[in-house]
């Protein structure tokens with residue numbers, strides 16, 4: 225493939241499709257109501273204080289809800305949960321999204337997904353605007369993991385189960 229020098233949005237998206245990533249359903253609940261969306265833009269920042277980041281498009285219908293609540297739970301999807309990724313990936317009404325799985329609570333009240341490989345229950349400690357997105361820095365106040373769940377990766381615009389040997 226020839227190098228691209230003047231990078232357009234479509235070039236960037238095609239290139240990012242080559243970067244395999246975990247897929248999470250990020251949820252919230254509180255005074256702003258209940259909401260959730262699918263995110264691949266999730267990354268560890270530092271372990272002290274335990275902080276990860278989530279990038280959220282300001283034009284997403286869920287944006288004002290996350291802004292109002294200030295808490296969220298990053299639920300990393302397991303093999304076989306790609307249906308949930310599509311359900312939370314846009315357009316579907318919120319009650320329908322949550323009806324697709326079973327949920328519990330940890331500390332903040334944000335919904336914690338049953339069967340996720342791991343869930344990070346967080347308070348949003350800082351946020352910054354970059355282009356179309358807000359980068360939410362999220363401090364983990366509780367974590368719940370599953371030893372049994374196998375991973376799920378989004379690569380080349382498709383889902384791939386990540387099975388341990």
Ligand SMILES: NC(=O)C1=CN([C@@H]2O[C@H](COP(=O)(O)OP(=O)(O)OC[C@H]3O[C@@H](n4cnc5c(N)ncnc54)[C@H](O)[C@@H]3O)[C@@H](O)[C@H]2O)C=CC1
Nearest residue numbers: 236237238240241243263264265279280281313356357381
């Ligand atoms: N960071 C984000 O906001 C992401 C948004 N999406 C959305 O999900 C839908 C389906 O996506 P794909 O099937 O992966 O095809 P696509 O061609 O829209 O995206 C390919 C890749 O580009 C990146 N990307 C897409 N939209 C982006 C955005 N607005 N800001 C920053 N990075 C972006 C992601 O890494 C994505 O996997 C699209 O509507 C897309 O906008 C998907 C992945 C990440």
Ligand SMILES: Cc1cc2nc3c(=O)[nH]c(=O)nc-3n(C[C@H](O)[C@H](O)[C@H](O)COP(=O)(O)O)c2cc1C
Nearest residue numbers: 261262263264265279280281284285312313314315
């Ligand atoms: C695989 C996948 C990954 C996504 N990653 C992100 C992301 O990291 N950040 C984001 O703002 N939106 C991301 N989206 C899009 C949101 O999930 C979607 O915009 C959100 O559900 C809100 O849609 P709505 O405005 O119809 O409610 C992703 C979608 C898919 C299918």
